[in-house]
Amino acid sequence: MKTPRQEVEAIVAATAQTLYGADVSAGPYVRPCPDTRHGDFQTNLAMVQAKKAGKNPRELAQQIVDALAEHSVFEKPEIAGPGFVNFRLKAGYCAAQTHARSQDVRLGVEPAVQPLKVVIDYSGPNIAKELHVGHLRSTILGDSLARLFRFLGHNVISDNHLGDWGTQFGIVILGYKRDTNKERFEQDPIGYLEEVYVRTQNASKTDDTIREAARAELVKLQAGDPENVALWKSFIDHSLQSLDRTYSRLDVKFDYTLGESFYNDRLPGVVKALLDAGIARETEGAIAVFSDGTLPQKDDPFIVTEKGGAFRDNPFLIRKSDGGFNYATTDLATLQYRKEHFHADKVIYVTDSRQQMHFAQLFATEKRWNLGLNLQHVWFGAILGADKKPLKTRDGGTVKLRALLDEAQERAEKIITEKRPDLEADKRNDLAQVVGIGALKYADLAQNRNLDYVFNWDKLLAFDGNTAPYLINAYVRIRAIFRKLGSEAPQVERLVLAEEAEIALAKKLLDFGDSLTLAADEYRPHYLCVYLFELAGLFHKFYEHCPVLISEGETKTSRLVLCALTAQTLKTGLALLGIKTVEQM
RNA sequence: GCUCCCAUAGCUUAACGGAUAAAGCAACGGUCUUCUAAACCGUAGAGUGUUGGUUCGAUUCCAACUGGGAGCGCCA
Incomplete structure (x- = not known):
């Protein structure tokens, strides 16, 4: 059933058509009165039309009121101020509508007429790092949006895009192999892996042999070495169980948990497709997307304007010079997958504000690639400490979720x-x-x-x-x-x-x-x-x-x-x- | 250097281009023999960082500036 606002909107829109036809300004025409003393809803149609036609707004308001006449929804509208038309709902209408809603499990909210397939990507923790306050906003904001879109009748897929791949796993595997406290891993897998990561990472800063050894473990993992792959899989299994305990306390669920590693097989194909389409090209041994000059300089995410109006490239790297892939490649592969397998209409990313540039480039690349998705970056501000500085990730001061x-x-x-x-x-x-x-x-x-x-x-x-x-x-x-x-x-x-x-x-x-x-x-x-x-x-x-x-x-x-x-x-x-x-x- | 974000009451925030800028907290003063006082009622408190511009009308749009934050080629 319609809300009162929708009801009044429809009536005013029809009246506007009758009075002004093609000359009518675009809606919406009706909004709630900011102060209920004036009424329940108002329209500023008369003022907008008066401006277009160079007429007196109060005279036009009178015309509108005359055209509206009597109605079952609202009392006789009133003209006020510079030309507002105010509507007050009839008590009888309110009573009937309230009664109708009280007998409807959906409380009168109609499901969307055209349901969309909406993928919502949120939380996205790293499996070797504890959930911390920085994940709070993405997780609960994303979860709320998923619930909201689902209730509105859309076909929602919530997807936890885990950080389960990347160079850090060389360090983690090395650290795990060198450590003997396996009980600790069983009890608190993520906490343990995080400790091992931090310890090994710190050690590698001063010891080149450790850095080399970590790199070797990574190469073995990427090459499919059975031992390393088994270790990595067990990291994921244990971490997922641990994550689920926290998600369950938060009452957060995901339809899918497709981590970065899920898309590994698709990455070379993505790069090839973008190269073939002429969207990406080679640069200093790497492969990247550059500006194609079709966007206004101001809105082009692939260039950075220098002082005096000159600009330089701000490429979107999709393959590193060492042949490895990165965040951008995975995100593109993920979009492709969501299009092909989920037939997504819309993809919503819930991340912090610092990733705006990344998503501007990702979205622009997707557009040139013609996947035809509606992409939204729902970003949020930082979690700050009492000193108004962002809480750091690995300094021991981070608050665990x-x-x-x-x-x-x-x-x-x-x-x-x-x-x-x-x-x-x-x-x-x-x-x-x-x-x-x-x-x-x-x-x-x-x-x-x-x-x-x-x-x-x-x-x-x-x-x-x-x-x-x-x-x-x-x-x-x-x-x-x-x-x-x-x-x-x-x-x-x-x-x-x-x-x-x-x-x-x-x-x-x-x-x-x-x-x-x-x-x-x-x-x-x-x-x-x-x-x-x-x-x-x-x-x-x-x-x-x-x-x-x-x-x-x-x-x-x-x-x-x-x-x-x-x-x-x-x-x-x-x-x-x-x-x-x-x-x- | 460039780009993006933020600036509203003592504090935290709201305001879908419109009417006298709205709440909560804190402060002060009331209300429990009556459906749970984690509540309610009332008082006081800002003219929206600065300067311009567009508009009948700007916290909202535009420009410049000030202050704070973030980002800017092989991290995610």
Whole structure:
């Protein structure tokens, strides 16, 4: 079913066609009023058309209002300010729409008319490195986008593009062979491999024989040496199990885990194809994609402009001079595979901001290669320490994701123990898991992903304001009402909305679909967070002003339905953020 | 040197070219015999880094500048 915004949009668009025909400016015409005192929705069509035609905007606004006349969706529109036309939804329409949504498991959100095959590429850890705070954003942002697109009816494939190949494995294999503490590997494979890597890497800096030995191990691995291949496979197996434990705590799942090594066989073919197509060429022994001059200099990712307007090449290397392949080659092979095997329409990469140049080059290369994919780089800011400097990867100061989750749960449990000493320890533990992990995820998802993130325990776990605990609590309060009632909301023929708080809550409930499309269109789950926070706020207002259980007749049944729909909307919205709810807290 | 990103209240942030720039935290003052006070209500607090430009209208678009961050040929 249509959201009120879509409803008003369609009506205004039709009116614009009638009044202005081909001269009409492009939509969208309708947006929510920033201040509900003015109305629910507004259009600035009159001002835009007045500008085009050189007419008085208020006169055109009057024409529009006359053409709209009476309607079942909204009251008679009003003209305000420089030429806004404001719409206020009819209470009857709101009640009917709310009622309809309360009987729909999808809460009125229609699946996409043209579902797309969307591959979402996120998390992408290295199998020889622990998951750390730097993986948090990619993992939970990607997971949320996957849930969002799936709910909107798209055919989503989530793919964890593991770092399971590359020069580092020569070092890791060498280090592993020289080390005897194999129990440590069994217990904590990734932690162990990371230690071995760092130790061996450091040793190689001062000892050329170690560097040479590591190189020899890599060559053997690449040549298919059985011992090294078996070792490498066991690294992957053990690491995957370890990763899965953390993903499971985060409630993150992948449809596929196709690491870089999966594409090894395709790499020579990719380079050959690009050479044959004249997209890539040889340079200083390597092979790279250069500018073909078709893009404006300013937008060409294959050149760098120098002072005075001169420019130099900024090639996209797809084969190193030693014959080896790199990140770019693998990414191109991956795109080719996703096109051929998944028949992907769209591929979304969720990585940090530093990779913008890489993806600009990758996307431009894909375009010249004519794979016909819609590619999106959903990038996010850095994780910073208290000193506002990026947390470094290998200096021992990195916060491991596992430790972060542990502490989130511990801190949540401490707070729960203070607030609810009456609960059993088991129950507090379960609550701490949902609330602690939820708080951690929400703190990240609720803000604009493009901004840098200052890592701060108190902020991550604050239980005040716009947080997961606040939203979960709103849900819990509603569940408490139904527990006390002893049943779920009754089936009713219609809803009666009289109080201002009831109408405001109902209107917000109808906007759920708008918040989802906005979040999906911009790849920004924080729009959904804002919506849920506002919904929870309006629910609390309703909760204060409109007693449910002690009311009677249609007022009571209507309020119960409102409560039920609010609970379902909160639960569904939180689930799309990857956050669970609880029945009590 | 070049490119990209960021700059809004004491702090963290929001604002889909539009109306008197919106929240949370912190501060101050209220509200639990009434569906869970992890809540609610209220007060105070900014004119959006600077200078110009486009526009009926700019936090939003454009240009230059200042400050911070990131990136810039064989790492991923």
